[in-house]
């Protein structure tokens with residue numbers, strides 16, 4: 001017992017000594033650490049433990065750091081691709097915010113026709129971030145008023161200012177730095193079902209040029225219309241930005257630019273990034289439809305040819321614009337009191353030989369050729385109705401280094417000779433010599449249809465000359481409706497890409513300003529393709545969409561110069577176009593069905609049933625009943 005108690009005393013004094021030793025060691029270690037700290041810049045903090053990943057973090061104001069998440073954090077927390085690629089410091093984030101705050105007034109003044117456009121966009125955008133159902137209800141119920149904010153023209157201003165406007169990410173960013181990762185990072189997107197992707201590489205945003213990563217705004221704007229006009233469920237849309245760099249030197253030099261600060265990838269390197277993206281999204285969502293938007297012409301045609309026979313994809317600027325233009329051109333024929341079959345007689349001067357211009361020329365030419373019997377000579381004769389003018393003037397066979405897509409529209413040298421024209425003739429010279437029925441602008445050059453050009457249009461051989469100033473946004477329109485009606489005359493048919501107000505011509509008459517924009521087609525093309533289950537988007541499906549739009553307008557409207565529907569009826573027109581696309585897919589034996597409507601069921605539907613099928617599958621902005629269920 002005594003032995004035991006002495007052992008106990010001994011051990012308690014040992015413990016005391018040990019404790020003392022430990023305390024001395026700890027304080028020495030602390031001193032050493034403090035000393036070491038004073039020599040290093042690294043601060044060690046306890047991490048914050050969170051129980052969420054991916055978008056849940058970005059949408060949680062307690063934990064969200066936005067663009068300040070480091071690359072390792074982005075990988076650790078499944079955030080790769082959910083933010084623009086550049087990692088910003090906290091100070092840079094504040095700088096961006098302050099620049100934006102201070103610029104608000106100036107930007108609002110720059111807004112196209114509404115001085116408060118950008119401020120209104122912000123309010124709508126905040127609602128979009130808080131409550132999607134309410135946002136789309138507001139948008140659908142006020143589409144005429146708010147489409148110009150979420151779409152052209154304000155969306156252009158938003159893209160130009162995106163790096164300072166950025167608050168919360170929307171959509172996915174695949175960058176050149178993500179090569180080899182895309183197959184896995186695509187799973188960072190929280191939704192297992194995606195119906196529509198709109199993708200851009202930001203290289204030609206509207207008529208505003210290369211805006212790099214900031215171009216994501218156009219993909220968001222287009223998908224807003226997919227939801228509002230086509231009733232695609234907002235939880236199943238995905239805006240995508242493929243950031244391969246930018247050649248916009250101003251952005252490259254800008255310290256707050258959110259995209260990759262490098263020049264654009266080109267050639268095989270560029271293609272491999274787009275290939276990897278396509279492979280990744282179609283692996284995760286085999287039934288998705290991918291709309292290519294605002295790719296520079298150099299790649300627009302090539303990518304379309306590369307993918308259109310294997311993937312459910314289309315290029316809106318090439319194919320959507322072409323369909324809308326055809327509908328308008330046929331409307332202009334009807335407005336002259338002539339049958340549509342007279343279309344092949346129309347002389348068309350086209351200003352702009354990019355993705356949009358050549359897309360229109362091809363489709364218009366094919367339509368004429370079909371009306372003429374589709375023989376070799378029909379195609380030749382159709383081509384001879386087009387005079388294409390680009391930045392270097394009239395395009396002829398004499399043009400050096402002509403793009404293969406443009407070549408079919410190069411005027412023959414012997415013809416231009418007797419028409420008093422030459423390679424590179426100016427737009428005004430061409431209009432003076434040709435006296436066209438139609439003057440169509442897809443040049444991205446504001447005011448290109450100058451007083452002289454419009455004066456020359458007075459000698460048009462048409463009883464109702466058509467002037468289509470289709471470039472976007474507003475300041476890039478080739479002319480305003482006021483200029484066209486006042487210079488050429490009250491009898492013209494006018495259309496613009498971005499919205500303008502009708503013109504008061506006096507004596508109670510109105511000069512109608514039609515909005516000739518691909519927004520009338522792409523939502524219906526996407527919805528129709530989705531519901532038909534067609535694995536590709538055929539020329540016939542695109543043609544059916546265009547024809548449906550062309551015949552949508554009533555005779556008396558067309559005679560009054562109204563060749564496109566009002567945007568207020570965009571949901572109805574989209575439903576009809578989607579039904580036309582489904583019908584064509586069935587006829588071409590491409591329709592594989594959608595959900596419980598299989599190919600055989602689809603084939604049994606009559607016209608009205610197809611329209612009803614489309615209508616029943618359109619999402620409406622009504623709150624669902626919500627119940628809680630444990631995992």
Ligand SMILES: NC(=O)c1ccc[n+]([C@@H]2O[C@H](COP(=O)([O-])OP(=O)(O)OC[C@H]3O[C@@H](n4cnc5c(N)ncnc54)[C@H](O)[C@@H]3O)[C@@H](O)[C@H]2O)c1
Pocket residue numbers: 204205206207208296297316317321324351352353354355356357389390391392427441442443444445448470471472473476496497498516517518519
């Ligand atoms: N309304 C619509 O639905 C719609 C659809 C697609 C594109 N767009 C607009 O069309 C414009 C062009 O788009 P894109 O993809 O073809 O662009 P792009 O850059 O590929 O082509 C522009 C073309 O215009 C030509 N051009 C430049 N200056 C000219 C001049 N002074 N005279 C004649 N031609 C000139 C260029 O040489 C080029 O051929 C953009 O403003 C875009 O917003 C409108």
Ligand SMILES: O=C(O)C[C@H](O)C(=O)O
Pocket residue numbers: 151152205206207294316317471472497517518519
């Ligand atoms: O975006 C638009 O308003 C139309 C078109 O896609 C364009 O590029 O201008």
Ligand SMILES: [Mg+2]
Pocket residue numbers: 206293294316317
């Ligand atoms: Mg576009």
